[in-house]
Amino acid sequence: QxxxxxxxxxxxxxxxxxxxxxxASGRTFSSYSMGWFRQAPGKEREFVAVIxxxxxxxYYTDSVKGRFTISRDNAKTTVxxxxxxxxxxxxxxxxxxxxxxPLSGRYLSSNLYDYWGQGTQVTVSS
Numbered sequence: 001q002x003x004x005x006x007x008x009x010x011x012x013x014x015x016x017x018x019x020x021x022x023x024a025s026g027r028t029f030s031s032y033s034m035g036w037f038r039q040a041p042g043k044e045r046e047f048v049a050v051i052x053x054x055x056x057x058x059y060y061t062d063s064v065k066g067r068f069t070i071s072r073d074n075a076k077t078t079v080x081x082x083x084x085x086x087x088x089x090x091x092x093x094x095x096x097x098x099x100x101x102p103l104s105g106r107y108l109s110s111n112l113y114d115y116w117g118q119g120t121q122v123t124v125s126s
Contacts, residue, residue: 002026002098002115009094009120012086016124020081022096022117029077030054033099036070036081037110038092038122047108048094049081057103064090086124093119 003025012018022034035050049060049070058070069082079096097113106112 002028002032004096004098004115004117006094006096006117006120009122011123011125014086014088014124014126016086017082017084018086018122020083020094020096020120020122022079022081024077024079024098026077030074031100032114033101033103033107034070034072034079035097035099035107035113036079036094037097038090038094039119040089040092043092045095045110047110050103050107051079052103053101059103059107083122086122088124088126091122091124093121095119 004022006022008020036048037045038048039045047061051058051070051072055072067085072079096117098115099113
């Protein structure tokens with residue numbers, strides 16, 4: 001069992017930056033691939049980024065490439081999402097998610113992930 005708690009969301013102006021954190025419970029954090037998803041009002045939850053168990057492999061959705069960076073600290077059982085050059089269309093609730101084992105080719109699918117956090121709101125004003 002893994003419990004995930006996100007933090008770091010807030011209100012920021014367009015062009016600004018935020019760093020989201022997701023703290024995980026348990027001693028098996030390094031055995032999980034970790035992802036970030038987001039859900040805007042009236043829209044489906046969408047994939048944002050994912051990182052492999054040792055942090056060596058990352059993938060991003062096209063709309064955030066070059067602006068967002070996912071990273072992890074296995075010693076601190078925490079995954080991060082650094083978000084730069086934020087745009088109003090980045091406004092959403094951001095969720096972290098854990099998938100046991102290595103990355104799968106289906107990492108885009110929310111159904112692949114075993115555990116989810118409660119989400120943190122990110123609002124970008126224009």
